[in-house]
Amino acid sequence: MNILVAGAGGFIGHHLVNRLKAEGHWVRAADTGHPQFEPSAADEFLVTDLRRLENCLQATDGMDDVYQFAADMGGIGYISNNHASLTRNNTLISSHMLEAARVSRVRRYLYPSSACVYPVFLQDSEDVTPLKEDEAIPANPEKGYGWEKLFTEQLTGYYHEECGLDVRIVRLHNIYGPLGTYDGGREKAPAAICRKVAFAHDGGHVEVWGNGEQTRSFCYIDDCIEGLLKIMESGYTKPINLGTDQLITVDGLVDAVCRAAGKRLKKVYDPAKPLGVRGRNSDNSILRATTGWQPSISIEDGIKATYDWIAAEIAKALQPVRV
Numbered sequence: 454m455n456i457l458v459a460g461a462g463g464f465i466g467h468h469l470v471n472r473l474k475a476e477g478h479w480v481r482a483a484d485t486g487h488p489q490f491e492p493s494a495a496d497e498f499l500v501t502d503l504r505r506l507e508n509c510l511q512a513t514d515g516m517d518d519v520y521q522f523a524a525d526m527g528g529i530g531y532i533s534n535n536h537a538s539l540t541r542n543n544t545l546i547s548s549h550m551l552e553a554a555r556v557s558r559v560r561r562y563l564y565p566s567s568a569c570v571y572p573v574f575l576q577d578s579e580d581v582t583p584l585k586e587d588e589a590i591p592a593n594p595e596k597g598y599g600w601e602k603l604f605t606e607q608l609t610g611y612y613h614e615e616c617g618l619d620v621r622i623v624r625l626h627n628i629y630g631p632l633g634t635y636d637g638g639r640e641k642a643p644a645a646i647c648r649k650v651a652f653a654h655d656g657g658h659v660e661v662w663g664n665g666e667q668t669r670s671f672c673y674i675d676d677c678i679e680g681l682l683k684i685m686e687s688g689y690t691k692p693i694n695l696g697t698d699q700l701i702t703v704d705g706l707v708d709a710v711c712r713a714a715g716k717r718l719k720k721v722y723d724p725a726k727p728l729g730v731r732g733r734n735s736d737n738s739i740l741r742a743t744t745g746w747q748p749s750i751s752i753e754d755g756i757k758a759t760y761d762w763i764a765a766e767i768a769k770a771l772q773p774v775r776v
């Protein structure tokens with residue numbers, strides 16, 4: 454098949470290109486820039502701004518499947534401080550990609566939404582009940598990023614109903630793993646904690662945002678890619694969760710990283726930093742019923758692979774340059 458991965462310079466898109474190439478597909482990548490850590494395996498790489506409809510039309514032309522992973526995106530610090538630009542950029546990309554997919558008559562279209570669409574009032578305690586797909590409405594999602602995701606979910610559904618576009622709407626829950634951004638302000642919690650622990654001396658300390666009691670579930674990238682392909686094959690056109698249902702506190706995450714690093718560190722909390730919701734977990738009933746599968750890679754295994762990769766990248770960057 455001919456497959457477009459939009460956002461293929463980014464974390465999930467790059468891993469997806471690798472997997473699709475390994476399965477023998479012809480892959481077109483589109484992004485404003487190439488991947489940060491290794492060259493793309495795509496057959497064609499369009500460096501392009503997908504906020505513009507004409508570029509989306511060029512990218513979708515001749516494609517069977519589209520995975521729309523292009524987004525202005527970051528960790529909690531970034532998405533809490535860029536509501537206007539992020540919402541505008543993502544609304545433009547998402548709307549124009551859907552319209553281009555319709556005009557180009559693509560066969561299937563997958564949009565990655567987020568657990569951020571769920572109402573904040575269902576996530577105000579660390580002891581959360583896993584979030585079910587039909588609980589997103591009545592709506593009160595996270596400001597900016599969450600509202601745009603919910604709007605685009607609705608728009609994607611309208612393209613299905615009105616134009617017959619065969620869509621998938623996947624609510625991702627905290628994806629992490631190697632080849633993801635780990636510094637510069639756009640990194641997510643697992644990568645940021647791995648970086649801080651890599652820089653810390655054994656017996657020293659590590660800064661933790663909030664009080665460490667916030668809970669989340671974290672899904673390793675290989676499980677995410679497997680789930681995306683299974684959901685694409687499933688024919689399920691409504692929103693569907695993709696994450697693990699293994700709840701862990703941020704303290705627990707820090708402990709897992711310390712074990713991976715073989716370091717004993719004291720946690721120093723900074724309650725002034727953005728926290729996000731108090732607690733969030735994924736209900737995987739629909740995922741299991743639809744695909745017969747759910748993510749299974751443990752946080753210990755996933756964090757070990759992620760920490761080893763980030764620590765090796767930092768060690769490489771710190772090596773003296775030979776002239």
Ligand SMILES: NC(=O)c1ccc[n+]([C@@H]2O[C@H](COP(=O)([O-])OP(=O)(O)OC[C@H]3O[C@@H](n4cnc5c(N)ncnc54)[C@H](O)[C@@H]3O)[C@@H](O)[C@H]2O)c1
Binds near residue numbers: 459465525565627628
């Ligand atoms: N990583 C997660 O935990 C997670 C969770 C929920 C949802 N998602 C969603 O999955 C998608 C991909 O996430 P990611 O973690 O790979 O993010 P990422 O930031 O690594 O990748 C996004 C890519 O989109 C590209 N991009 C941004 N603006 C663009 C534009 N105007 N034109 C073309 N490309 C543009 C960026 O250059 C980047 O390479 C996003 O929609 C994100 O909201 C991710």
